[in-house]
Amino acid sequence: MVNPTAIIAAIAILSLLSAVHVEAGKKLETFSKQYGNPFNESYYHIFEVEKPATISHDALQLTPDSVASAEILNLTHQSGRVFYKEPFKLWDGDAENVTAVGSFNSSFLINIFRLGNETPGEGMAFVIAPDLDLPEHSSGEFLGLTNSSTDGNPSNKIVAVEIDTFKQEFDIDDNHIGINVHSVRSVVNTSLTPYNMTIAPIGARFHNIWVDYDGVGKVMQVYISVQETETGPTPPKPGSPILSYNLNLRDHVRQHSYFGFSGSTGEDIQLNRVLRWNLTVHYFPENDDQWLKIVLGAGIPVFVLLVIGAFGLGYYLCRWRMQLSNPKLAGALKTLPGSPREFGFRDLNKATGNFDAKNKLGEGGYGVVYRGFLVEENLQIAVKRFSRESIKGQGDFLAELTIINRLRHKNLVKLLGWCHKNGKLLLVYEYMPNGSLDKHLFAPPGADPLPWNLRYNAISGVASALHYLHNEFEQRVVHRDLKASNIMLDSSFNARLGDFGLARALENEKTSYAEAGGVLGTMGYIAPECFHTGKATQQSDVYAFGVVLLEVVCGQHPGFNDLVDWVWFMHRDGRLLEAVDPRLGHQYVAEEAKRLLLLGLACSHPAAAKRPKTEAILKMIMSKTVPVPFVPAFRPVFVWPSAPLPDSDSSSTSTT
Ligand SMILES: *[C@@H]1O[C@H](CO)[C@@H](O)[C@H](O)[C@H]1NC(C)=O
Ligand SMILES: *[C@@H]1O[C@H](CO)[C@@H](O)[C@H](O)[C@H]1NC(C)=O
Ligand SMILES: *[C@@H]1O[C@H](CO)[C@@H](O)[C@H](O)[C@H]1NC(C)=O
Ligand SMILES: *[C@@H]1O[C@H](CO)[C@@H](O)[C@H](O)[C@H]1NC(C)=O
Ligand SMILES: *[C@@H]1O[C@H](CO)[C@@H](O)[C@H](O)[C@H]1NC(C)=O
Numbered sequence: 001m002v003n004p005t006a007i008i009a010a011i012a013i014l015s016l017l018s019a020v021h022v023e024a025g026k027k028l029e030t031f032s033k034q035y036g037n038p039f040n041e042s043y044y045h046i047f048e049v050e051k052p053a054t055i056s057h058d059a060l061q062l063t064p065d066s067v068a069s070a071e072i073l074n075l076t077h078q079s080g081r082v083f084y085k086e087p088f089k090l091w092d093g094d095a096e097n098v099t100a101v102g103s104f105n106s107s108f109l110i111n112i113f114r115l116g117n118e119t120p121g122e123g124m125a126f127v128i129a130p131d132l133d134l135p136e137h138s139s140g141e142f143l144g145l146t147n148s149s150t151d152g153n154p155s156n157k158i159v160a161v162e163i164d165t166f167k168q169e170f171d172i173d174d175n176h177i178g179i180n181v182h183s184v185r186s187v188v189n190t191s192l193t194p195y196n197m198t199i200a201p202i203g204a205r206f207h208n209i210w211v212d213y214d215g216v217g218k219v220m221q222v223y224i225s226v227q228e229t230e231t232g233p234t235p236p237k238p239g240s241p242i243l244s245y246n247l248n249l250r251d252h253v254r255q256h257s258y259f260g261f262s263g264s265t266g267e268d269i270q271l272n273r274v275l276r277w278n279l280t281v282h283y284f285p286e287n288d289d290q291w292l293k294i295v296l297g298a299g300i301p302v303f304v305l306l307v308i309g310a311f312g313l314g315y316y317l318c319r320w321r322m323q324l325s326n327p328k329l330a331g332a333l334k335t336l337p338g339s340p341r342e343f344g345f346r347d348l349n350k351a352t353g354n355f356d357a358k359n360k361l362g363e364g365g366y367g368v369v370y371r372g373f374l375v376e377e378n379l380q381i382a383v384k385r386f387s388r389e390s391i392k393g394q395g396d397f398l399a400e401l402t403i404i405n406r407l408r409h410k411n412l413v414k415l416l417g418w419c420h421k422n423g424k425l426l427l428v429y430e431y432m433p434n435g436s437l438d439k440h441l442f443a444p445p446g447a448d449p450l451p452w453n454l455r456y457n458a459i460s461g462v463a464s465a466l467h468y469l470h471n472e473f474e475q476r477v478v479h480r481d482l483k484a485s486n487i488m489l490d491s492s493f494n495a496r497l498g499d500f501g502l503a504r505a506l507e508n509e510k511t512s513y514a515e516a517g518g519v520l521g522t523m524g525y526i527a528p529e530c531f532h533t534g535k536a537t538q539q540s541d542v543y544a545f546g547v548v549l550l551e552v553v554c555g556q557h558p559g560f561n562d563l564v565d566w567v568w569f570m571h572r573d574g575r576l577l578e579a580v581d582p583r584l585g586h587q588y589v590a591e592e593a594k595r596l597l598l599l600g601l602a603c604s605h606p607a608a609a610k611r612p613k614t615e616a617i618l619k620m621i622m623s624k625t626v627p628v629p630f631v632p633a634f635r636p637v638f639v640w641p642s643a644p645l646p647d648s649d650s651s652s653t654s655t656t
């Protein structure tokens, strides 16, 4: 027997449902949301983010940047998608009923950013798609929309507005907008050049784009205007559209479709970023008809069972969805802690007192470093401003960011964040209250000399950092510009290696990096072979480390090669300890000083292959019982190409 209360309850639910049904009818419902301002990790719950797309740096990044995705170093030939997770029912009823097609208005702020003045590629699109999946091999000309086997096929059920920065043979130019139906070949297009707009200019530019679709008039219209800055104000919508196309969505998209963005890079790369997104959709609510028919036909007991079943099913669906969302959650969390963040230019400007000269901490070939103070966070910072004149400024900036962002070591200066605004590039670091090592080594007369234990501590810190860069970090890195002025001292006088402006990640098989511009480092610290090869290597870093070692112990500038030659001369004469900084008097540990000087000489061996490796160096510095390399009495002559030398054996002990 059926429980009578269940029947009463079912009748109540049934009448409620029919009331809702009558009320809702086929009237359109409105979905209206503003996303961004700015985008953050919490959007991973709302959007489906198809890798390598990410939500980072306040934006939906449809294709990766070198920072956000450590696992992707090759930024070419990438495609990605970010979609709102829920589909909308966009049409209804029979084909003749003209009012049975939904409408939408969408507007979004984009920033397509090319690398330096390199050619940008390829573009991005606002998309209505039947599913959330990114097609395989949809990079390059396919903009994450289709691929070579599916392009042009009506079964794609895709309608998109492309913002294209790369000219294919079928494109009008490398700066156009088009409306696409099932294909990357637009049905209608327009160049932006006559409107004095460049989507991917040199430097940052922001564009606001409106895509409106009127389901009654069956017309899609696209508007665009330049937005001066990232944070607004939003420019007014232009009076007339840049593109207008008659299109019945019912003929081209699936009844339930998703809204979002896709983008791609090809042989050339760019960042495809969406910074804000407004979406308003007039869609059809789900139809209850089918359910009512089943319920009325099968009778109330079945309906009761259905209701009970639905609760159970709902419970399981809920759990299933929660499980599904977990990987996303993990992804969101991964990007959270400690990663460098973007700073506002205005904040940095304020923090440094408009980059006041009196806040200048130092200056190098790549720009000027200022001291700053973020009042709200009560935080002291060092801001490195890349000089605009530096032709390769943006490349250097990205190189530095890519590398430092992923390095974690207590003897490296920590990167707090970055700022890229109006072509100005800034990096924000932890402030090092004790400045650079050279300031202490070459303190003005009268000032206390840097005590021996601090010198020793600084050297072990630098050795540890160098070992990390060369071996422990997942990708081998050469610093390329190791010198006393690049070694900072924190509040406890621990050494922190800084200035990775010249650092480059070494690819696995390669052991050196050739710099086309021929920038090798700083005179006095450059290994002799570099003048021939033009390449920085781990061995040339060790050479520079050797020079730093001698500099720290002797308290003397390296000169061109003078310091190394002089210390070697003292070694031959058996007067090695006379090379120790005279300002220390007797306030140093003779045995330690001797070991460091010999190690310094071994590191500055003219033959790269004879120099010790960082692992051995670190052991010799940390444990004072590990023997230091044997150093011959005469400095070997540099031979090119380097020939094996008969007199050295890095495993034997020193015998002075
Ligand atoms: C992310 O943005 C949303 C919407 O603007 C906001 O409510 C939320 O607090 C933000 N979350 C974080 C972690 O910043
Ligand atoms: C990046 O990938 C493309 C093909 O996918 C390849 O042609 C190119 O050499 C790669 N570049 C690097 C730097 O690995
Ligand atoms: C057309 O469709 C709309 C919405 O689905 C509905 O409200 C209307 O009654 C339909 N008109 C005709 C003539 O079928
Ligand atoms: C889109 O904007 C137009 C013009 O402002 C408005 O008439 C229309 O109702 C809007 N449609 C939606 C779906 O918001
Ligand atoms: C989104 O809508 C809000 C409110 O109308 C507006 O202030 C903002 O500028 C819009 N954003 C974009 C990207 O169109």
Ligand SMILES: *[C@@H]1O[C@H](CO)[C@@H](O)[C@H](O)[C@H]1NC(C)=O
Pocket: 134, 135, 136, 137, 146, 147, 148, 149, 150
């Ligand atoms: C195109 O994408 C579809 C769906 O992802 C896939 O099945 C097909 O193999 C892809 N074609 C090519 C050439 O990659």
Ligand SMILES: *[C@@H]1O[C@H](CO)[C@@H](O)[C@H](O)[C@H]1NC(C)=O
Pocket: 170, 171, 172, 178, 185, 186, 187, 188, 189, 190
């Ligand atoms: C682009 O538009 C021009 C004229 O507006 C037209 O001749 C051309 O066929 C279009 N190309 C594509 C790929 O849509």
Ligand SMILES: *[C@@H]1O[C@H](CO)[C@@H](O)[C@H](O)[C@H]1NC(C)=O
Pocket: 194, 195, 196
């Ligand atoms: C584009 O700029 C040129 C030169 O500055 C000007 O003559 C022209 O009127 C501008 N065109 C538009 C559409 O603004």
